[in-house]
Amino acid sequence: SQPETPVRDVISEGTCLVLGAAEVALPAASALATSLAVTCVLPETADDLIPTDAYDVAVGRLRTATGALGGFAVTLDAFRPLEPGGRGPATFGDPSDGARSTCDIILDLRGEGPLFPADHKREGYARADPGDPLAVRNAIARATDLQGVFEKPLYIRFEESLCALSRASRPGCERCLTVCPTGAIVPDGDHVAIDPDICAGCGACAAVCPSGAASYDDPPVGHLFLRLRTLASAYRAAGGTAPRVLFHDPGHGGEMIRLSARFGRGLPADVIPVEVPNVEGVGHAELLAALGVGFTSASILPGPRTDLTVPDREAELARAIVGDDARIAILDASDPDALEDALYGTAPAPRDTDPILPIGGRREVTRTAATALTGAESPIPLPDGAPYGAVNIDPDACTLCLACVSLCPVGALGDNPERPEVRFQETACLQCGICASTCPENAITLTPQLNLSKNALSHRVLHGEEPFECIECGKPFGVKSTIERIIQKLEGQNWMYTDSDNTRLIKMCDDCRITAQYHQENSPFRMGDRPAVRTTDDYLKDKKPN
Known part of the structure; x- marks a missing residue:
């Protein structure tokens, strides 16, 4: 049986915002006022407007609208609320920009473009062409039914730690951001955030997510896989x-x-x-x-x-x-x-x-x-943007700084504690591009491909060099070519490395470098010579006879 989809309650108390010209919006507000708490915002004042206590009326220009059923937030400019008065035509207050309010439902009769992307998937938002009376009536009917407590399926299960959006502000995978039709996915630090109220459950993000951070939960993809296997095996069993x-x-x-x-x-x-x-x-x-x-x-x-x-x-x-x-x-x-x-x-x-x-x-x-x-033994070339592939390093440009290793979100890139190396496991690579955007030498390129060989399951060396050996203790450290290049650039070129032993410090490991600095002449770390240890004989010599 299909696993139950997790749900959450969405509460709509029936606060409705109607947008549109007076000749269409006011009759719609009157029809909705019998069951909802309605506020009608007109683009301009109407000469024959008669105030009513059935719903609120204001004049304004919508700047922004966010949210979904039970949680819309709107910002209006040139907002003029209806002023209470006695007989005579309706009067409105002075205009003000940046007026904010909330509502549960929006009925859009402006006849302009939709307020939201993929507006037919935005729950709580009803839109109709004001020139089509049937469409307006249908929109009013939909809005009327949007009051109460509703169960909202949580379509997407999201694991932040698996998301490869970025690391240390270096950009990476943005596949889900580019395909979400409703705008429910937004960047949130090194990962994305999915608004469950806006999410319409299309599943596009789960289909393109290379790491499994976003997975479909209505039903889970594993249930669909087993369902496919059951159907195919049952068909074959029947002949x-x-x-x-x-x-x-x-x-x-x-x-x-x-x-x-x-x-x-x-x-x-x-x-x-x-x-x-x-x-x-x-x-x-x-x-x-x-x-x-x-x-x-x-x-x-x-x-x-x-x-x-x-x-x-x-x-x-x-x-x-x-x-x-x-x-x-x-x-x-x-x-x-x-x-x-x-x-x-x-x-x-x-x-x-x-x-x-x-x-x-x-x-x-x-x-x-x-x-x-x-059964391919050689890598299968894939289109650009595929979530499988290899990482290539230019050995002439790479300095083995290992910045790519430290930021790889899935550990596809690794190092060798024993020597300067960048190692790579191809099956784990998401082709997110964080390594390429991180590399200070632009030495990394990506190749979209699917390698089905067993070698893709294990780590292989992409680039490695000989370590430099400490001139004092012989301990290997750093990258030999890098240290030699640093010495070549500094020796005789900088006053700190001219007629001094500072060049020798670069050739030492961390421990030996600290020891050498401490024992240097005029070292600020010495704090003078260490006093000799006093013995029992010293105390006996200093002792005065009775």
């Missing part, structure tokens, strides 16, 4: 040989399949529909897992409002890994007939590979599936 999987959403996709079954040919017998909350969250890992467990092809059925940015990118990545464009498709079907035409036809031939067991996270399942499907 089938080449099943195909079709990912679809419950709304548009589910209705298309039902209409096809009732009025058309229905889905082909070898096509197994898999309903997911949102097809935008189907990434390359899900597509490869489907092929790995035994499906011959994997298709995505988008809806009319589906943002194809992530599905297109993830499908391209999956095709690059598999090396077969025919097995992964995003269908362009706007009606049941078009869906049937896309599915009835020549299906890819079945693969002669053993099904995999999709256990682990997205990266582990991707690697397992790619190994079973391709």
Whole structure:
């Protein structure tokens, strides 16, 4: 059974803000006032405005709006509240900028652009064209139903420590920031923060997150992997040989399949529909897992409002890994007939590979599936921006300062305590780019690829040099070439290193350098010669006879 999705309560007390011209906004406010606490903000005063105690009226210009159902915050400029008065036309106060307020619901009848990105996914925000009476009535009806206590699913589980946004203010991975359609993801120090109230649960962030910091929780991706394996194995157990999987959403996709079954040919017998909350969250890992467990092809059925940015990118990545464009498709079907035409036809031939067991996270399942499907011994080239790849170091530019090692968020880059080396584990690399942005010598470049060999599982040396040996004790320390270069630049060129033993200090390890500095002539650390230790004989000599 599907694990329960965590939820939180969202409380809407029915405070509604209506925006728009007087001829549309005032009738809407009157209709809503019977069930909600309404404030109507007009862009300008109306000559025939009659004050009423059913709702509040003000004049102003909206500057900003943030939040979601039960927690909107708005800022208005040129704000003029309605002044209480007796008979006669309505009068408004003096304008003021920066007026702030909160509300639970926003009804936008301005006829301008939406207040929020992907406004149809912003809960608590109803928008309609003021010139369309039917659309206005529908928006009023939606706003009326937004009062009470609602359960908000927590779609995304987020682990801050795994996020590779940045380290020490050095920029890194920004994949989730660029694909979130609602603006629910914002930078927050070295990681991002996801606003659960704004998040609409599309799952795009989880599909592109290379580290697993953002993972879909409605249901968890592991549940979907096992579901795919169960469906494929059940199909084969019933005598089938080449099943195909079709990912679809419950709304548009589910209705298309039902209409096809009732009025058309229905889905082909070898096509197994898999309903997911949102097809935008189907990434390359899900597509490869489907092929790995035994499906011959994997298709995505988008809806009319589906943002194809992530599905297109993830499908391209999956095709690059598999090396077969025919097995992964995003269908362009706007009606049941078009869906049937896309599915009835020549299906890819079945693969002669053993099904995999999709256990682990997205990266582990991707690697397992790619190994079973391709058996590639050499690295597979991938498109730019892929979350797999190698790090390359220019040995002529690298000084082995190890700044890249200290900031790598997943430990893909490491050092050797015994000698100056930069070591690299390719399977752990996220291609976040923090190492490249950190390197002071610009010696690091990234190569997107998927290395399925066993060598990618272990650390290998990217760059190493001989250590310098202390001239006093022989202990290895530092990088030989770097210390020699420093001495070459300073000796005879700087007054501190001319006619002095300071150059010798550079050639010493930390312990020997401190000892040598302490015993230098005129050393400020000496504080004079140490007095001799007094013995019993000294005390007897100093003792006066009785």
